[in-house]
Amino acid sequence: MILxxxxxxxxxxxxxxxxxxxxxxxxxxxxxxxDVTIKDxxxxxxxxxxxxxxxxxxNDEGQVVSCVRALQTTGPHMLxxxxxxxxxxxxxxxxxxxxxxxxxxVDTKRLARGKGRSSVSYATCELMIASLEAAKxxxxxxxxxxxxPLMDRILKRSGNTPxxxxxxxxxxxxxxxxxxxLDCTEERIARIRAFADIHHDVFIAEDEIVAAENYQPAAQPxxxxxxxxDLKGYCAEQIDAATTDHERGAALALxxxxxxKFHSTRACNA
Amino acid sequence: xxxxxxxxxxxxxxxPEREDxxxxxxxxxxxxxxxxxxxxxxxxxxxxxxxxxxxYDDEWTRHYAxxxxxxxxxxxxEARRSVAPVDWSRLEHNKxxxxxxxxxxxxxITDTGMTIPIxxxxxxxxxxxxxxxxxxxxxxxxxxxxxxxxxxxAANVHDLVMQSNPxxxxxxxxxxxxxxxxxxxxxxAGKSQQDIGDILSISHRTVEVHLRSSRKKLQALTTxxxxxxxxxxxxxxxx
Numbered sequence: 466m467i468l469x470x471x472x473x474x475x476x477x478x479x480x481x482x483x484x485x486x487x488x489x490x491x492x493x494x495x496x497x498x499x500d501v502t503i504k505d506x507x508x509x510x511x512x513x514x515x516x517x518x519x520x521x522x523x524n525d526e527g528q529v530v531s532c533v534r535a536l537q538t539t540g541p542h543m544l545x546x547x548x549x550x551x552x553x554x555x556x557x558x559x560x561x562x563x564x565x566x567x568x569x570x571v572d573t574k575r576l577a578r579g580k581g582r583s584s585v586s587y588a589t590c591e592l593m594i595a596s597l598e599a600a601k602x603x604x605x606x607x608x609x610x611x612x613x614p615l616m617d618r619i620l621k622r623s624g625n626t627p628x629x630x631x632x633x634x635x636x637x638x639x640x641x642x643x644x645x646x647l648d649c650t651e652e653r654i655a656r657i658r659a660f661a662d663i664h665h666d667v668f669i670a671e672d673e674i675v676a677a678e679n680y681q682p683a684a685q686p687x688x689x690x691x692x693x694x695d696l697k698g699y700c701a702e703q704i705d706a707a708t709t710d711h712e713r714g715a716a717l718a719l720x721x722x723x724x725x726k727f728h729s730t731r732a733c734n735a
Numbered sequence: 736x737x738x739x740x741x742x743x744x745x746x747x748x749x750x751p752e753r754e755d756x757x758x759x760x761x762x763x764x765x766x767x768x769x770x771x772x773x774x775x776x777x778x779x780x781x782x783x784x785x786x787x788x789x790x791y792d793d794e795w796t797r798h799y800a801x802x803x804x805x806x807x808x809x810x811x812x813e814a815r816r817s818v819a820p821v822d823w824s825r826l827e828h829n830k831x832x833x834x835x836x837x838x839x840x841x842x843x844i845t846d847t848g849m850t851i852p853i854x855x856x857x858x859x860x861x862x863x864x865x866x867x868x869x870x871x872x873x874x875x876x877x878x879x880x881x882x883x884x885x886x887x888x889a890a891n892v893h894d895l896v897m898q899s900n901p902x903x904x905x906x907x908x909x910x911x912x913x914x915x916x917x918x919x920x921x922x923x924a925g926k927s928q929q930d931i932g933d934i935l936s937i938s939h940r941t942v943e944v945h946l947r948s949s950r951k952k953l954q955a956l957t958t959x960x961x962x963x964x965x966x967x968x969x970x971x972x973x974x
Contacts, residue, residue: 472816473825518818535818539890539951540854556910558948561853561890562883564818603819604882607944629941631914648940 466523466669467595472516474671480678483507484529485521492570497613498639512567515541520595522588523669524575527677531571531592535600538563538609544644548611550635551644558609558631564600566610580661586623590661593625594654595668601649608647613640620645624656757788757896764888765790768881770865771845775892776811777853777861782900786861795842802838807831814850815862820882822849823866847874851885853893857906861896863889887951894954909952909968916970918945923962923974 470478486507493499494508501508515536522531536542538558542565545557571592576585600608609631612620620627627645634643647653658664704720707713761773774789787805789796805811809829814821823846826832836846848866855861865885867874898904911919921931928946932939946958953968955961965971 471818473813473821516816516818537818537852537854538948540856540860541858545856552912555912555914557912558944559856560944560947560951561886562947563944599819604884604886606883607940628938629944631941646941646944 467591467667468521468523468669468671468674469518469595469599470521470671471518477671477675478678481521481523481529481674485519485532486513488529488532488572489568489570491572491574493568496573497637499637499642510547512536512541512543518599520592520599522571522592522595523674524583524588527674528575529572530575531588533569533592533596534567535564535596535608536567537561538565543567543611544609544631548635548637548642548644550637551611551642552632555632560607562604562606564603564605564608566596566608569596569610569612569616587661587663589619590623590657591663591667593620593623594657594661594663597647597649597654597657598667601654606649608649610645610647611642612645613637613642615640617643617645620647624660625653755788757892758790760892760895761788761790764892765865768865768885769867769877771848771867772865774864775861775889775896776805776815776864777893777896778859779897779900779903780858781903781906784900786896786899788896791842791844795839795844798838798842799835804835804838808835810835810848810850810864811862814864815852815860817850817852820849820851820886822878823847824871847871849878851889853889855893855897857903859893859897859903861889861893863892890951891954891956909970911949911952911965911970912945915945915949915952916965918942919949919962919965919971922946922958923966923971925974 468478468481470482475482486509490501490503490506490508493501494503502510512534518535520533520535521529524530538544539561542557544552544565549557569592571585571588573585576588577583578585580586596608600606610627614634617627625647627647629646631644631646634641636642703716704713707716757775761775764770765773772790774787774791776785776787778785791799799805799808809826809832810821810823813826813829823832827846832846836844839846845866845868847869848864850862850864853861853863863885867877869877894907898907917935918931921934926934928939928942931942935942946961949965950956950958950961953961953964955964962971966973
């Protein structure tokens with residue numbers, strides 16, 4: 466399930482944010498060897514201070530298993546700045562209906578192989594579907610995404626083949642990076658959904674996550690003696706309410722049965 | 736991004752302006768998209784000025800300024816920090832939202848609407864707020880129908896307002912990439928998007944996304960207009 470976090474609700478999810486930056490440190494710092502800044506085990510850059518929008522994948526236990534970041538191309542974004550090598554120093558595309566997607570990653574350690582619900586493939590597709598649907602909902606028609614060649618291959622075999630590229634492949638660390646174009650159309654979303662066999666709503670409402678984060682096991686079941694007191698009251702009511710000798714006899718018999726059952730004078734000491 | 740310091744400028748700009756050229760633009764948008772009201776607010780970090788233009792009548796604008804709503808109104812202050820447009824249903828639990836729109840109601844202004852945040856390359860930012868008196872299901876339908884166009888128009892209005900400042904105008908000289916110029920040049924020569932895609936061995940949608948970016952940079956609503964402006968600027972030779 467995917468949670469969308471932005472400037473308006475990020476204060477509600479400090480733990481999820483921390484886990485997300487830790488995942489990025491493991492993927493972009495350790496695994497891909499990109500030139501990123503890691504502090505306290507978290508990878509963050511200046512664009513994280515510019516109120517981006519994140520789509521964060523959570524597993525059934527509520528742990529972060531994937532994430533991606535979106536910024537408007539009309540404002541400051543990575544291709545306009547730190548990824549300018551990809552564009553050969555050329556100015557970036559600018560459009561109100563084109564978002565830039567960066568830092569797409571999944572937790573390959575926490576996830577399994579194969580295609581099941583807890584697989585890398587499933588988490589990847591779920592996040593791709595969420596990115597495209599969130600953009601489409603916002604009236605955004607295209608995404609330019611900065612990825613590595615491995616991710617490019619993953620896109621191609623998940624029904625999410627880029628319709629084009631901008632600039633050229635440029636070295637970013639152990640692996641090169643490139644900028645691919647994706648249309649946020651029903652057709653593309655349907656192809657990924659069919660490939661991954663995902664047909665449900667991939668988003669989870671923030672209220673549900675907040676509720677789950679604040680979840681505390683219900684108080685211990687009421688003390689047995691309190692239940693007995695309830696029964697005592699019930700017995701008394703039944704006896705009082707009896708309008709015939711037969712009813713009164715039945716109520717008294719019930720009281721006796723309960724008294725015997727609990728072996729306690731507190732039960733129904735009428 | 737720091738917001739509070741920016742918003743302190745609002746009290747001046749929300750004094751109703753005489754002969755507001757932008758108001759005409761907003762009135763046209765209101766009609767075109769079938770909306771109740773359209774309001775734009777933006778901040779220019781270079782001149783340090785805040786700009787506001789609204790289709791609301793003066794009575795509400797004055798009340799809004801007098802109550803200092805510009806300091807707390809979440810459709811301005813919070814929504815602008817979003818990346819995606821913010822439907823106001825997302826703000827309904829915000830006490831400031833309730834305070835502003837309780838008063839707005841008395842002026843016949845509804846709390847059904849959304850704010851489209853706009854970010855520019857120089858740290859300039861703005862928000863275009865629109866509202867409607869449709870029922871929620873009808874509003875959602877209308878929103879889905881107009882949101883892509885509104886995104887583009889919102890960015891256009893923002894650029895126009897920002898460039899009323901001479902320094903901002905000078906900084907905003909369009910920076911087109913080689914690819915964008917190349918595609919505009921073929922367009923000036925009368926080639927279709929499909930033709931250009933074939934010539935450059937790229938998909939027609941890649942051509943389209945470059946044209947859209949060129950239109951944005953040249954502040955043109957149509958490709959024909961963009962080509963005209965590119966020719967005027969000497970970026971492209973007349974076909």
